[in-house]
Amino acid sequence: MKKSxxxxxxxxxxxxxxxxxxxxxxxGGVGKTMISSAIALSLARMNFKTGILDADLHGPSLHKIxxxxxxxxxxxxxxxxxxxxxxxxxxxxxxxxxxxxLPIRGDAKASLVRDLFVQTDWxxxxxxxxxxxxxxxxxxxxxxTTFDPKGRAVIVxxxxxxxxxxxxxxxxxxxxxxxxxxxxxxxxxxxxxDGEKIHLFKCSSSKILSRKYDIKFLGALPLxxxxxxxxxxxxxxxxxxxxxxxxxxxxxxIIEIIG
Amino acid sequence: MHEWSLAEGIYRAVLEFAESxxxxxxxxxxxxxxxxxxxxxxxxxxxxxTLAQGSIMEGAKxxxxxxxxxxxxxxxxxxxxxxxxxxxxxxxxxKDKLIKDEAGSxxxxxxxxxxxxYALAICPRCGSSNILVTSGRDVKIQKIMVKK
Numbered sequence: 319m320k321k322s323x324x325x326x327x328x329x330x331x332x333x334x335x336x337x338x339x340x341x342x343x344x345x346g347g348v349g350k351t352m353i354s355s356a357i358a359l360s361l362a363r364m365n366f367k368t369g370i371l372d373a374d375l376h377g378p379s380l381h382k383i384x385x386x387x388x389x390x391x392x393x394x395x396x397x398x399x400x401x402x403x404x405x406x407x408x409x410x411x412x413x414x415x416x417x418x419x420l421p422i423r424g425d426a427k428a429s430l431v432r433d434l435f436v437q438t439d440w441x442x443x444x445x446x447x448x449x450x451x452x453x454x455x456x457x458x459x460x461x462x463t464t465f466d467p468k469g470r471a472v473i474v475x476x477x478x479x480x481x482x483x484x485x486x487x488x489x490x491x492x493x494x495x496x497x498x499x500x501x502x503x504x505x506x507x508x509x510x511x512d513g514e515k516i517h518l519f520k521c522s523s524s525k526i527l528s529r530k531y532d533i534k535f536l537g538a539l540p541l542x543x544x545x546x547x548x549x550x551x552x553x554x555x556x557x558x559x560x561x562x563x564x565x566x567x568x569x570x571x572i573i574e575i576i577g
Numbered sequence: 578m579h580e581w582s583l584a585e586g587i588y589r590a591v592l593e594f595a596e597s598x599x600x601x602x603x604x605x606x607x608x609x610x611x612x613x614x615x616x617x618x619x620x621x622x623x624x625x626x627t628l629a630q631g632s633i634m635e636g637a638k639x640x641x642x643x644x645x646x647x648x649x650x651x652x653x654x655x656x657x658x659x660x661x662x663x664x665x666x667x668x669x670x671x672k673d674k675l676i677k678d679e680a681g682s683x684x685x686x687x688x689x690x691x692x693x694x695y696a697l698a699i700c701p702r703c704g705s706s707n708i709l710v711t712s713g714r715d716v717k718i719q720k721i722m723v724k725k
Contacts, residue, residue: 322586322590322717323583323586323587323589323590323716323718324586325590326585326586326587326589326590326593327582327583327585327586327589329589330585330586330589388673390673390674390675390676390677391676391677391678392579392676392677392678392679392684392689393679394581394679395582396579396582396689397676397689410693410696412674413674413686413690413693413696413697414674414693414696414697415669415670415671415674418696419696419706420695420696421695421696421706421707422692422695422696423695423709426692426695426710426714427692429692429715430690430692430693430695433689433690433691433692434690436582436586437579437582437689437690
């Protein structure tokens, strides 16, 4: 059985990375990128050497949150990533003109996303956070293999019952591929109005799923316009006081689990 | 230096194959390189030979074959080669997307991540993004000759 040179290179890169946190969701638009950035920023603030990879090939948006300048240079260990807030950051967005369509084909996605990781000079990291694309397509499958056995997943969902079946597919894929699941975060769970917490849905699909599959429920987060405001003003999600306060106990649980 | 990292990937893949098949000596390795990778094959060979020193791969014959990159538009049926594709990409890509290597030369990002071609290339005739790279995209170990 011959293994691909790319996979062998990935193995070598992984030797210098202690932990990989894969942030996944069944559906798009659930706030996965925002939560990925919050996890990575929190780890960097705790003085962990942290990297973050935007693996969303069709719709990268992490660069809009982190807003950093790509050095466009390479060295002996690969392409130099952008560095911001103590994070090393790589995205496909750095290589294409802004607003250019990204119509990448299936099998090319699998190798492209792996190359994006392999060709980056991450150096030594305590944590690499990977913002996976939504769903269970080629690039997700490719990355689950690339980061095996260090990858552990955080699943992001919303309370909507419509998300149950897609999140179940994702959970079953992760289990089938032997990827440990750190836990599940429910985003857009509630809003605050005049200081009152209002739950947007009658029940929580995330809690139902965490019970059904025996996955730790890490916590719920609000739909917080303050996050967007912070980003527009050049900050990060953690600059929203409300979001930062609600995210703190979730991050504490993640740290307790991943060590 | 991209050649060195790829050479290491090839070296490790060959050794892993050898280990899992109880191979005593590797005699020859044949590698197919897609034109899209834009590799310096002399440098690549030198890197593999250096890495192989002291291993069961030392002294193995390293052979390369280059597979031409070919493109086809799924919308209008037009076919073109890598030179044309490169010209078209260079014409449209912003200068700040080119990667400066240690020697100071500027490379298209394709040199590092060949499959970016799907995001960067369009049909030179009709302008569609619905293109296929029909050959010459990747690196493959074609043949490993061994002594057991």
